[in-house]
Amino acid sequence: MPGKVSPDDLLAHVFERTGAAESDETVLQGPADGEDAAAIDWPDGDGTLVVSSDPISLAASQVGRLGVPVATNDVAVSGADPRWLTAVLLLPTGTDERTLEAITRDLDDAAREIGASIVGGHSEYVDRLERPLLSLTAMGTTDRFVPTAGAEAGDAIVLTKAAGIEGTAILGADFGEELGVDPDVCERAEAFLEEISVVPDARVVREYATAMHDPTEGGVTAGLLEVARASNVRLEVDRDAVAIREETERLCEAADVDPLRIFGSGALIATVPANELDDCLASLDETGLEAAEIGTVCELDGEVPELLLGTDSITEPVEDDLYPLWEAADDGQ
Template sequence: MNIGKIPNDILEKLLYKNIGKKQPEILVGPGIGKDCGVIDFGDDVCVISTDPITGAVNKVGYLAIHISCNDVATTGTKPIGAMVTIIAPANTQLTEIQSIMEDINRAANELDLEIIGGHTEVSPAVNQVVISVTALGKIAKEKLVHPGKAQVGDDILVTKTAGLEGTAIIAMDREDILARYFSRDFIDRASRFIEEISVVKEGLIAGKFGAHAMHDATEGGILGALWEMSKAMNKGFEVDINKIPIAKETRKICKIFDIDPLRLISSGSMIIVTPDGEQLLKLLSNAGVSATIIGKVVGGTTPLVIYDGEKHVLEPPESDELYKAINYRE
């Protein structure tokens, strides 16, 4: 199998059919484009998400907390706690674990949440540190944002720029290659994209505004996230590819590795489906979050992208473009 997330068609055929016994308290279970599970506790619901970090080497603790909390925020919910599992290879030094925990603590403090437990071990089963984080939050049931609320005519927004996380990871982990082409200042700027990977702020703003659906763009990039969102909403859309913002640092780095920036892991970008996108743009801008309207929800269930005036059916995501950079050899 290819490196990266298991393809969605396999998930549908195999994994989603093996989920144990249905429970009445489970409001939202597994599904393509569904970032979280939701458990009914009466007037409130508990929102839970879990994610590993496997494609990065540096700042993995910081990334892990933010990535899982981003998923929780897609429901309009503030994350309040997280559990962390760290599996390290046999040659790991104590100082490395300490650095990871300090990064975890930094991210947790930024998000105002508590680390409530986890598991840490050294194992020959891995050749680099693997971290998995389960994040959770609580929200009133009637305020929960869910893809099923999306309506034909809704605007589709994307926050910040495509490929944010991938750009930061490549800048930090493939400096050996980038240093041949770019200045120290350029690489440092790209590395600092990691500071923009949280989408909790925009998730809470959009949830309070009344957004109908949200999805954070992780593996597969913006285009992969859009395809997944179409499946979760069970609705089609038309998105103008030329309107998706891409930072100049991302464009230049992607060119070196022959990477499509729209299919590069993009934590830090939230895709938001909402009525009155222009008004939400203003609210986000006032909060210091850049956003762009890139399309609309349409009838049917086919996701369409517009490129240079022509409509094309958006294909399912494949292996993330990040792995081209990770495995790159000159």
């Protein structure tokens, strides 16, 4: 099964193998469960450099368009403004030049929209590669690093926009026709690509948040659990309070997938002190961004961090519901 390496394997083989980071006083945040960005103290003491890397390979359509927000979202939810990008693009041998042109055009457009500069990278043709593989590293600066691990008991949980925005765009673009969904619905779903950046959301919420997180693989459910695990808390979430758009409902029903368990870029998960919740929601509203309180951060009842989603207790990592669709598509080729 494709997907992220499990937290247990990361703990055993990755998190403790970080070169000289342990003795490097400039490393404020290194690899850790639930943390998607590193924080590095500028040598001159002028703020914090936030760095994050992310690949994208399974979405066949507009991979460049998706790649920039997927990478820069993790920098934004750490409290920084994304400023620089490097891009590594691997293409299957024999790829038409038009594919390279389309991907780099999308990269350029998406980076310009958020004011980020593409400053380097690498491009290569690779044998035995079935589809383009794009990996980006995003960097930005902040005066206040906001970790995934900052949620505190009593905080309110806020979700911007809606669940499954990225996954809905992928379903509409890559599977809509075979699912038999109305072309108008698929067209509206593909337009969700314009909303998967949470840079505007984070610029508002970072003034209030104790923790912020970008739900990607596994959707809102996985993102919430990652906050719980990183912060060592229990999150109690009202599933009915999580916004789900009509296009998401239609496509997820046709594909028999859970809208809370498909790629979730476009939404921002944040924990906010209860006494600042109203101001946070009002600020988002003034910016034209939809948002709602969906739950509460609580102390642990036991020893294991937990997401209580409605009546469902979730403590184990969540797999994304879209992966079986890609596997079935590959098997049918």
